[in-house]
Amino acid sequence: MSDNAVAGVSTGPAEDDVLAELTAPVPEVGDGGPEMVQLLTPEGQRVENTEYDHYLDGLTDEDLRGFYRDLVLIRRVDAEATALQRQGELGIWASLLGQEAAQVGSGRALRPQDYAFPTYREHGVAWCRGVNPLNLLGLFRGVNHGGWDPNEKNFHLYTIVIGAQTLHATGYAMGVQRDGAVGTGDPDRDTAVIAYFGDGASAQGDVNEAFVYAAVNNAPVVFFCQNNQWAISEPNERQTRIPLYQRARGFGFPGVRVDGNDVLAVYAVATQALNAARSGQGPTFIEAYTYRMGAHTTSDDPTKYRVSAEVEVWKHRDPIERLKSCLVHQAKADQGFFDAVDGEADELAAQVREGCLTMPDPTGDSMFDHVYVEPHPVVEAERREFAEYHAGFATEGGH
């Protein structure tokens, strides 16, 4: 029954629970409503949309196949990381299962000079920015707090405090304005910033303050909310009384809901919003309506708070199957392509596994590095004490 439970955590529901779930009515599962921008139906049929279709004009068949490849590879990396956690190689993992299209669609709409501020689940965006997936694992393995240079790929470190990064993104965008990198018409200069967060974060004061600061400064920032329906165990109705995208109006900028499992719609909506930011039209709020197919993290057990029937509904909206159907219908990819992508995904997963298992542990004295830029007497004194303490064992052993 609990096929959404992650193996190894739940000992399985008691018999009464099984019966209760079998006889429970299928829950009402929101479909995003008529306002939601969708360019591909869950069956992979193209839906015409006069406002957004033209954002896809520049996409070649190669690009579409590239989206598919991104979706498959990042899902495979995610599955490998979940397995590594189950095998004790990672302390925890936050899976993006189900949210691949929201992340790839927005990630691929970014230009090199744009800057992304992620939560801790944006593995798909990291992939699009060119961050080595292996680098994401250090944090979850406990080797570091973030193993990449944010300025190398314009992808900030994962932020764990919920919503805090929306303010950092807004401030960064205010810096972009002061650099004169907005509204120049130069496609290589005009810069947008994108802040990722979730439906749970929408309740945070920081997020609401970020909306205010972005609005009054007309900052070139896109607020990209992946509404995956669940903030750990709390459903949308514990976070909001109105659809999230409608909140933007109250802050004074546009809000749009997009089918977060439709990579083409996300790409189109994100492109529109990023263009607006780069050209000086200020912020946009995007609510990518999606679903967290797995647990919040590997420490979570969603069978305690949601029914599998809901998960089943969302399985039919799967972002990868939808794009695959479209590519097949439109004869833009053949079985050889799909097989090749699967093969590449397995290779990538093997590399990630190998890299994880051979990742060196940090040395003890490295924790004293990088606390301050300038020399600090307390840090240096404690570094010496630490070294002397450990050297003491070596001396004792020598006797």
Place this chain on the structure above:
Amino acid sequence: MTSMTIAKGVNNGLRAAMERDPKVVLMGEDIGKLGGVFRVTDGLQKDFGEDRVIDTPLAEAGIVGTAIGMALRGYRPVVEIQFDGFIYPAFDHIVSQVAKMRARSLGKVRLPMVIRIPVGGGIGAVEHHSESNEAYFAHTAGLKVVCCSNAEDAYWMIQQAIESDDPVLFYEPKRRYWDKSEVDVSAAPRELLKAQVVREGADATLVAYGPMVKTCLQAAEAAAGEGKDLEVIDLRSLSPLDLDTVASSVEKTGRTVVVHEASTFLGMGAEIAAALQQRCFYHLEAPVLRVGGYNLPYPPSKLEEEFLPDLDRVLDAVDRSLAF
């Protein structure tokens, strides 16, 4: 030499830093046309424009959170928190982000930002306007915490804090804002993180910072009339602490009283006392004593004179130390 107030010292220091480095921007509530509620940024928006002296929405987490983003983009934001008691909405960003970003990034990211906080009581204000919360931040690795006590330090220390590549909390003693003293704008400044012996003496050492430096100097003056020769140290930097300067003084006098407005329990005095007993154990003639605010919520202003350390409470502690 020019005579100026502490407020003007900070103002002139900010101006000098902004003239030197176009990446220096000021952010805060009412700091533009109004020049801040204490007028510390008076005239700066007029001269440097609204892009560099930014009137922010009234939300402190937002001010510090966006300042972090500005710093990530390569700016050197100087944030003004209007009153000490209003820093708490920004506490999360300061402790969880500002302090930790460099270590988190393995040294890849710098956050060269300054957070200015008018600190302390004695101005007859309503609640939340008279607090001394420096110990919270001094307790947090990754931050530097400094406090000026006179116009010359105000002028130089704010510039040094802005030049620092590490984030600095910069405390300004609000009840002393209008105290005047001489500033030599052409002399080489003292090091930012060094304490200063502001009065030499042989019998006991008073250790203070910010608003209590003046109180301690007055106490030393009064004690001199009774034949007691007190040394006074202005710590200037609270994190890191310049314990070398304090320890050399204590090794000379053997007696120490630490004075601050903040509550004594787990305050700066607790750390200084612990450090001195480790470093100067055989030089101490008496236990290190502390004079500070009582361990209470800051009281209504009619009671603040009884809550805050004053000349008499300092001298009382000195007498207890000398009698030990």
